[in-house]
Amino acid sequence: MLPNPWVExxxxxxxxxxxxxxxxxxxxxxxxxxxxxxxxxxQSEADVETRFVMPLLQALGHxxxxxxxxxxxxxxxxRNSRPGRKPEADFVVYADKPHCRATALLVVETKxxxxxxDQGREQAESYAQNLRTPLxxxxxxxxxxxxxxxxxxxxxxxxxxxxxxxxSSRGLLEGLASPDALISLxxxxxxxxxxxxxxxxxxxxxxxxxxCQRELRNTVPRFLNRSAQGDMAAEAVLDGDxxxxxxxGSSGYGKTTLGKAFLLEALEKRLEGSAxxxxxxxxxxxxxxxEGAFEAYLVNRVTPHVPSYTLASLRDEAKTNGVLxxxxxxxxxxxxxxxxxxxxxxxxxxxxxxxxxLVLSRPNCMPDIELPTYRLSGFDEKDLLSLLTAGQARSxxxxxxxxxxxxxxxxxxxxxxxxxxxxxxxxxxxFPTNVSTLYEEWLGEILRPFPALEKGRLRAFxxxxxxxxxxxxxxxxxxxxxxxxxxISAGLEQxxxxxxxxxxxxxxxxxxxxxxxxxxxxxxxxLPFKELELALDAxxxxxxxxxxxxxxxxxxxxxxxRVIWQSLAERNIHVALSSLxxxxxxxxxxxxxxSPGVVQGLLSDVLSGIDALxxxxxxxxxxxxxxxxxxxxxxxxxxxxxxxRTGYLNFSFFDAGENGSRVRVGDAESPFREWGVSLExxxxxxxxxxxxxxxxxxxxxxxxIDCRRLRGGPxxxxxxxxxxxxxxxxxxxxxFETPYDLEACKAGLLAVAHRRFGPRLRTRGxxxxxxxxxxxxxxxxxxxxxxxxxxxxxxxxVDFTDPSERASLAATFDAFFRRRQxxxxxxxxxxxxxxxxxxxxxxxxxxxxxxxxxxxxIQGTTDLHLxxxxxxVAELDDAGADLSFPERPQTDFxxxxxxxxxxxxELLLARTGRAGTNFHIVRGGMQVPQFxxxxxxxxDREDETAVVSSVMKMLGDDCQKVFGVxxxxx
Numbered sequence: 001m002l003p004n005p006w007v008e009x010x011x012x013x014x015x016x017x018x019x020x021x022x023x024x025x026x027x028x029x030x031x032x033x034x035x036x037x038x039x040x041x042x043q044s045e046a047d048v049e050t051r052f053v054m055p056l057l058q059a060l061g062h063x064x065x066x067x068x069x070x071x072x073x074x075x076x077x078x079r080n081s082r083p084g085r086k087p088e089a090d091f092v093v094y095a096d097k098p099h100c101r102a103t104a105l106l107v108v109e110t111k112x113x114x115x116x117x118d119q120g121r122e123q124a125e126s127y128a129q130n131l132r133t134p135l136x137x138x139x140x141x142x143x144x145x146x147x148x149x150x151x152x153x154x155x156x157x158x159x160x161x162x163x164x165x166x167x168s169s170r171g172l173l174e175g176l177a178s179p180d181a182l183i184s185l186x187x188x189x190x191x192x193x194x195x196x197x198x199x200x201x202x203x204x205x206x207x208x209x210x211x212c213q214r215e216l217r218n219t220v221p222r223f224l225n226r227s228a229q230g231d232m233a234a235e236a237v238l239d240g241d242x243x244x245x246x247x248x249g250s251s252g253y254g255k256t257t258l259g260k261a262f263l264l265e266a267l268e269k270r271l272e273g274s275a276x277x278x279x280x281x282x283x284x285x286x287x288x289x290x291e292g293a294f295e296a297y298l299v300n301r302v303t304p305h306v307p308s309y310t311l312a313s314l315r316d317e318a319k320t321n322g323v324l325x326x327x328x329x330x331x332x333x334x335x336x337x338x339x340x341x342x343x344x345x346x347x348x349x350x351x352x353x354x355x356x357x358l359v360l361s362r363p364n365c366m367p368d369i370e371l372p373t374y375r376l377s378g379f380d381e382k383d384l385l386s387l388l389t390a391g392q393a394r395s396x397x398x399x400x401x402x403x404x405x406x407x408x409x410x411x412x413x414x415x416x417x418x419x420x421x422x423x424x425x426x427x428x429x430x431f432p433t434n435v436s437t438l439y440e441e442w443l444g445e446i447l448r449p450f451p452a453l454e455k456g457r458l459r460a461f462x463x464x465x466x467x468x469x470x471x472x473x474x475x476x477x478x479x480x481x482x483x484x485x486x487x488i489s490a491g492l493e494q495x496x497x498x499x500x501x502x503x504x505x506x507x508x509x510x511x512x513x514x515x516x517x518x519x520x521x522x523x524x525x526x527l528p529f530k531e532l533e534l535a536l537d538a539x540x541x542x543x544x545x546x547x548x549x550x551x552x553x554x555x556x557x558x559x560x561x562r563v564i565w566q567s568l569a570e571r572n573i574h575v576a577l578s579s580l581x582x583x584x585x586x587x588x589x590x591x592x593x594x595s596p597g598v599v600q601g602l603l604s605d606v607l608s609g610i611d612a613l614x615x616x617x618x619x620x621x622x623x624x625x626x627x628x629x630x631x632x633x634x635x636x637x638x639x640x641x642x643x644x645r646t647g648y649l650n651f652s653f654f655d656a657g658e659n660g661s662r663v664r665v666g667d668a669e670s671p672f673r674e675w676g677v678s679l680e681x682x683x684x685x686x687x688x689x690x691x692x693x694x695x696x697x698x699x700x701x702x703x704x705i706d707c708r709r710l711r712g713g714p715x716x717x718x719x720x721x722x723x724x725x726x727x728x729x730x731x732x733x734x735x736f737e738t739p740y741d742l743e744a745c746k747a748g749l750l751a752v753a754h755r756r757f758g759p760r761l762r763t764r765g766x767x768x769x770x771x772x773x774x775x776x777x778x779x780x781x782x783x784x785x786x787x788x789x790x791x792x793x794x795x796x797x798v799d800f801t802d803p804s805e806r807a808s809l810a811a812t813f814d815a816f817f818r819r820r821q822x823x824x825x826x827x828x829x830x831x832x833x834x835x836x837x838x839x840x841x842x843x844x845x846x847x848x849x850x851x852x853x854x855x856x857x858i859q860g861t862t863d864l865h866l867x868x869x870x871x872x873v874a875e876l877d878d879a880g881a882d883l884s885f886p887e888r889p890q891t892d893f894x895x896x897x898x899x900x901x902x903x904x905x906e907l908l909l910a911r912t913g914r915a916g917t918n919f920h921i922v923r924g925g926m927q928v929p930q931f932x933x934x935x936x937x938x939x940d941r942e943d944e945t946a947v948v949s950s951v952m953k954m955l956g957d958d959c960q961k962v963f964g965v966x967x968x969x970x
Contacts, residue, residue, distance in 0.1 A: 042141035102271035244357035249376030252416035322354025378413030387422035466519035473507035605689020617834025632672025647680035698963035713826035723944035
C-alpha cells in the first residue's frame with residue numbers, strides 16, 4: 001500500500017491555536033484548557049475537530065508537526081472500483097518523521113454531534129488497519145471511545161465516556177494515548193516496528209522516505225497490465241514471488257514517478273518490518289562503465305546519509321537481507337552500454353538470491369533479462385478527477401463536477417499531459433482547448449524566473465539540447481560547449497535549479513523526454529514543406545512515440561497539418577488515427593463558417609483524409625469498394641461536394657472523372673448517399689475534415705464486413721461459395737443439394753448470372769451477386785476443386801456416449817479453428833496488408849486451441865459447454881484444436897493459475913520465434929459453433945458457414961480497435 005501523500009497535504013492549523021508561529025505559552029494554556037474548560041455543545045463535525053480533537057491531541061503530548069489532518073488513505077482497489085471521494089482519515093498522529101506506516105500511532109475519526117459513533121467505527125478501523133496504528137479514537141463531541149486494534153479478530157474497546165467527564169478520565173487517556181504510552185504499546189505488537197531511529201541505515205531510509213513523499217505530491221495510484229490478468233495495482237509487483245519485473249511505459253507515462261512510488265513503498269515496508277530488502281533507486285544512465293561500477297554507485301547512494309557505509313556493507317546486506325534495485329530509464333542508456341548494464345543487473349540477482357530487480361523502460365527497448373513483463377496503464381477519467389481535486393479543500397472542487405471533454409479524456413491517458421491539464425484547470429477553473437499550449441505553459445513556468453531578454457536564448461539552447469539528446473543524454477562537457485557557444489553558460493546552473501535540465505553524474509538531458517520531443521517538433525515545423533516531408537520519413541512513428549501527436553498539435557497552418565498527417569497515415573495508420581485527437585480543440589483554432597474558402601478547405605481535408613488512408617493500406621479492389629460505399633455507386637475518381645449552413649455540414653460523394661474537379665462547394669444534385677454533421681453542436685471546428693474522412697472510411701469498412709464483400713484465398717472462397725449455394729437453395733428455390741457439384745451448380749446459375757438476390761426486409765439473409773458467385777466457382781474449378789463437402793458434424797446431433805462420434809466432433813473443431821485462421825489471414829494479407837501490423841488478432845495467429853468440454857442434461861437435452869486455452873504455434877498448418885472431456889473441467893481463475901498460463905504462453909512464443917509480438921493472451925468459456933447456418937447472433941448471416949461468421953467477427957472486432965481511436969467531440 002502507498003499510504004503516503006499521493007495527494008498534496010496542506011498542514012491544517014486549528015483556529016483555537018491562533019497563528020502558525022506558536023509560542024510555548026500558547027501551547028501550555030491549550031493543554032490546561034482541554035482538561036478544565038466546560039465543553040459546550042458542538043455545532044458541526046468541523047467544530048468537533050477544531051475545538052475538541054486538536055486541543056485533546058496536544059494535551060496528550062503530541063507535537064503539532066506530527067498531527068496530520070485529512071490524511072488520504074489508499075486501499076488496493078481494482079481499476080473498476082466505484083468513483084467517489086477518496087478515503088481520508090480525519091487525523092493521523094505519528095511518533096516522528098518520516099510520517100509512514102512504521103511511525104503511525106493513532107487514527108482519530110470524528111462525526112457530526114448528532115451522529116452515533118457506531119456509524120464511524122468500521123471506517124476508523126479500516127484506516128487503522130491500513131496504517132497499522134495500535135489505537136483509534138472515535139468522537140462526535142458528545143462521546144469518546146478508544147479502541148485497540150486487533151489485526152485478527154475483533155478490536156477491543158478500552159475506554160468509553162462522555163466528553164463532559166473527560167477531566168476525570170485524564171489519567172486513563174494519558175496512559176493509553178500519550179506518545180510514550182503508544183510507543184510502548186507498539187513495542188509489544190507483532191504488526192508494528194518502531195525501531196526506526198536505532199537502525200544502522202535509518203538516516204538513509206528516513207531521508208529517502210522524506211524525499212519521495214515530497215516528490216510524490218499530487219500524484220495518483222498507478223496500475224499495471226499483464227495481458228490476460230487485466231489491471232492490477234502497481235505496488236503489487238513488490239509482493240510477488242518473482243525475482244522482480246520489467247515495467248514498460250511510453251514516453252510521458254510517468255515511469256520515473258512510478259519508480260519513486262516503488263521506492264517509497266519498499267522503504268515503508270522495510271521501516272515497518274514487513275520486508276527486509278534495502279531499496280535503491282538507480283537512474284541507469286548515471287551508472288558509469290567498468291567492472292564494479294554498479295556496486296560502487298549503490299554505495300554512493302548511501303554514503304551521503306551514512307558515511308561509514310562501504311562496499312563490504314552493501315554485499316553483507318545483499319547476502320543477508322537482499323537489496324531491491326529499482327532501475328529506471330534503461331531506454332536512456334546508450335546502445336553501447338545496454339548489454340553491460342543488463343549483464344550487471346542479471347549478475348546481481350544471480351549472485352544475491354534474496355535480491356529483486358524492477359526495471360523501467362520504454363516498450364521498444366526491453367532489457368534482455370528473464371523477468372515478468374508488465375505494461376504501465378494510462379490514466380482514466382477517475383485518475384484525472386483525482387488530479388483535479390488534489391490538494392484542494394472540498395469546497396474548491398467544483399471543476400471536477402464538469403464533464404471532461406472527450407478529446408482531453410483521450411489525451412489524458414498520457415499521465416504527463418494529464419498533470420498539465422489538471423494544473424491548468426485548477427489555475428483557471430476551465431479546461432484547456434489547445435493541446436500545444438500545454439507544453440508552452442510548462443515551458444513558460446520553467447523559464448518564468450529568467451529576464452525577458454534571456455528567455456529567447458535559453459529556449460534556443462533547450463531546443464539544441466533536445467536535438468543533441470534524441471538518442472541518449474549528452475556528456476556535461478558537450479553541454480558546456482553548447483552553452484558557451486550560445487553565450488548562456490552563466491544560466492546553465494539556473495536552468496538546472498528551474499527543473500529545465502537534469503544533471504545526473506556526468507550526463508545532462510532535459511527534465512522530461514516529452515518536453516524534449518516538444519522542442520524537436522518546434523524545429524521540424526520551421527522547415528520548408530519539402531524538407532519537412534523528407535524529415536517526417538525519419539521520425540519515430542511507433543505507438544510509444546509522442547512526436548506524431550505533438551507535430552499535429554503544433555502545426556500552425558492547415559497546409560502543415562495536412563502534410564504531417566498524410567505522412568503519418570502512409571506509415572502507421574493506428575498512430576495517424578490516434579493523433580487526430582491532437583488536431584482540434586473546441587473551435588478555438590479555426591472557427592466554422594459558411595464562406596466558400598472555409599468550406600472548400602474542410603471538404604478537401606475530408607477527401608484527403610480518405611485518400612491518405614486508402615492508398616497505402618488496402619488493396620485496390622477494397623479501396624474501390626470503399627469509394628463505392630461512400631458514393632453509392634462505382635466511381636473512377638472520388639469527388640466530394642457539400643455546404644455549411646448555421647454550423648451544420650452536409651456532404652456527399654460523386655464520380656469526379658479523370659479531369660474533373662474533385663471538390664465542389666454547394667448543394668448536391670440527387671446524391672445517392674448523403675451525410676450531415678452538426679460541427680458546432682459536436683465541438684468540431686474547421687480543422688475536423690480528416691476526422692470526418694476517417695469516420696467515413698471506418699463506416700465503409702464496417703459495411704463491407706457486414707455485407708461479406710471481402711476477398712481472400714482458397715479457404716475463404718470455399719466457405720463463402722458453400723454458404724451462398726446453401727442460401728440460394730434454402731431461400732430462393734434453387735435445387736442445390738450437398739455435397740455441391742460445382743459444375744452442376746454453375747450450370748444452374750448461368751441463366752440468372754445478371755441477378756442479385758438480397759435479404760428480405762428485417763431478416764439476416766445474405767446478399768448474393770450471382771455473377772460474383774460464378775466467378776468464385778470458376779476459380780475453385782481452376783484450382784481443381786470440383787465438389788464442396790460439409791467437413792463438419794453438427795455438435796448438437798452428436799451422441800456423446802459414442803467414442804467415434806466424439807472423435808468426429810474433435811475433428812470438426814480441429815478443422816474449424818484451423819480453417820478460420822487460414823481464411824482470416826488470407827483476407828488480411830490480400831485486402832488490408834497495411835493494417836496487418838496493428839490488427840490484434842493477426843498478431844495472435846497461428847494458435848492451437850485446447851478445448852475442454854463438459855456436458856449437462858437439461859430437460860432431457862444434452863448441452864455441450866466449452867472452456868478453452870490457446871497456445872501459439874509456428875505455422876498455420878499447426879493451428880487447430882484438441883478436444884477432451886476431463887472429469888473436472890478447468891475452472892481455476894486464480895492469480896497463480898493465470899500467472900502459469902501467461903508464463904507458458906510467453907515460453908511458447910519464444911520457442912516459436914514470436915517473442916515481443918502483441919500476442920493476445922486470453923482464455924475462458926466459449927460459445928459452441930453452429931455449422932448448420934442457423935445461428936441467431938445478430939451479426940451472422942443466414943446459411944453462411946461457421947467459418948465465415950467467425951472470421952467476419954474477428955475482422956470486425958479488429959477494425960473496431962483500429963478505427964475506434966478516431967476521436968469524437970461532443
